[in-house]
Amino acid sequence: MDIIFEQQLKPAARDTLSAALVMAEQGIFVSPGFGVENTVCGCKNSTCFRPGKHPFIQERPDYASLDQNEIIEMWDRSDLNLIVHTGRRSNLLVIDIDHRDGGFETYLDELAGLALFQSTFAVATGSGGIHFYFRCFEKVGSRKDGIAPGIDICCDATKRENISYVVGPYSKHISGGVYKPLEPKPIITITSNDIERISAKAKKRATRR
Secondary structure: OOOOHHHHOOHHHOOHHHHHHHHHHOOOOEEEEOOEEOOEEOOOOOOOOOOOOOEOOOOOOOOOEOOHHHHHHHOOOOOOEEEEEOEOOOOEEEEEEOOHHHHHHHHHHHHOOOHHHHHOOEEEOOOOOEEEEEEOOOOOEOEEEEEEOOEEEEOEOOOOOOOOEEEOOOOEOOOOOEOEEOOOOOOEEOOHHHHHHHHHHHHHHHHHO
């Protein structure tokens, strides 16, 4: 059940649809999201508060699929972003390293050397952060700053939000950046004990600041 984009995608096929099909083969639910063009979200809403970061199927934002033919049918535009659904439906947890609140510095100082982060599939986000992908077979709620300030957990949806997801590889960010896979690696498993351990390590650094 390894997902290694650089080995599974031909250079000419590095786009959101191709990435969606590879992920679906691994049992990860996917759906299309609105893309961005010239800093404007594809939904054309001038007050959109999540440009390029929300599902294309607005009437059913939680809808996602593993079926290859259905995914191809959903991708009826070439400018769509990729929505990767996390949580137990996909057995997927993503740790989101952001520059906000010193998150990236905490990652560099405390987490970058850990085997968990060195061994798993990761995506450089369009804003300059990193998404680390993990298999997770436990219920873990999505939490902003769930690891430490600026380091979020994206897994199972909370009561307030009925879906949880991240923007996937080859999607476009409002800044003009593109979400790009890093080194070819599998998605390894993370446990709740692992999360507690890395959170304790990261928060020590945050309290020292």
